[in-house]
Amino acid sequence: MSTIIKNKKVILAIPFAIILLAYISYLIYADAGEKKRKDEVFRYLTEDKGYKESEITKIEVEHSVQAFLLSYEPWSISVVFNDEPNAIYYYQYDNKIINQGGISGYTKNELYKHFEGVNGPLDKSK
Numbered sequence: 001m002s003t004i005i006k007n008k009k010v011i012l013a014i015p016f017a018i019i020l021l022a023y024i025s026y027l028i029y030a031d032a033g034e035k036k037r038k039d040e041v042f043r044y045l046t047e048d049k050g051y052k053e054s055e056i057t058k059i060e061v062e063h064s065v066q067a068f069l070l071s072y073e074p075w076s077i078s079v080v081f082n083d084e085p086n087a088i089y090y091y092q093y094d095n096k097i098i099n100q101g102g103i104s105g106y107t108k109n110e111l112y113k114h115f116e117g118v119n120g121p122l123d124k125s126k
Contacts, residue, residue, distance in 0.1 A: 034061040037093045044098045
């Protein structure tokens with residue numbers, strides 16, 4: 001094999017290796033960030049808000065590169081409670097502070113029991 005072909009392979013391998021390293025680094029960062037945020041929201045709900053583990057159906061955390069590039073919050077944290085399976089409560093985690101950021105979906109009678117607003121539960125039927 002000629003040295004020109006070997007040099008071309010090396011030149012092509014370097015950008016590929018850099019991209020692969022960046023992708024693996026992102027996966028590690030996203031996995032660690034998801035775990036941290038999930039644990040913190042779970043702690044917040046159980047310790048600060050007094051929910052039992054059995055009352056929480058799921059907590060999902062996702063990272064969006066697109067949101068980050070557009071200067072939006074890159075982390076989406078959603079929580080579903082057992083007694084409101086069709087409602088999704090969104091939370092934000094920033095500088096160790098957790099806030100509820102919104103609700104989507106629906107509940108029976110449009111009463112959202114887990115809404116953390118100033119006036120307590122949200123009743124959309126009024």
